[in-house]
Amino acid sequence: MRSGRWSSYAWYWQRISGILLVVFTIGHYMTVHWTEAAGHSFASSVERLQNPLFQFWYLGFVVLGFYHGVQGLYNILRDFKLPRWLLAGIVGLVGAAALYFVYLGFDTVLSVHTWKHLP
């Protein structure tokens, strides 16, 4: 695939993922941050994260968030005429960290039944 074609897809998906992230963020603030207790208490977090709908919702948006973020970082860096190795290095490093944190997020949410809250 030519790089010109690729960046127009990236441009498109940056907007689509952005819209989805806005939808998520509104839902997130409404459910988790309407009151202080809702977001900061262990019990309410456990209750939410045991709900399959919330699991799907959150993990989808962890993926989308990191995709949008790393793609955005790449878009910014491309405006500075960095040496190729430096650009690849920064994006590669942050991208790898993002992949690890996606894994971490999945592991946290999907291991909810093994958390130490259960009697």
Next chain:
Amino acid sequence: MAYEQRQSPVITWWDNLRRYRWHLGSVAWILHRITGLALLGYLFVHIWTLRALVEGEAAFQAKMEPFTTPFFKFAEWLLFAFVLFHALNGIRIVLVDFSAQGAYRHKFLLRLVYGLGVAMMLFMAVLIFFDPFAV
């Protein structure tokens, strides 16, 4: 106006800053990038903090405790400002790019971004500092 040939092909970041046209629109462009980078950083922190859930209630509460102090409440308000600006300005970008009317009304949309942003910031200040809906 004649184009001035630069001596060095390398454009430094302070060169860029000097050349920016400091209008509300270009400020929005820069803010969108700054807030975007900050939010990417915050996403890492957020997942790292929630990781404490696995350790059980005591560990989670210990990790969450600092966030109830006035300093962190202010920081969360600032975080909301970042999220809010990035979201509103992002919607504006999508409207300008994807809708036929958006490009014609981009100035109105920009005013909406700043106006709505300030209004929602004030509303969030009430939620954070006074917690009126607490049960």
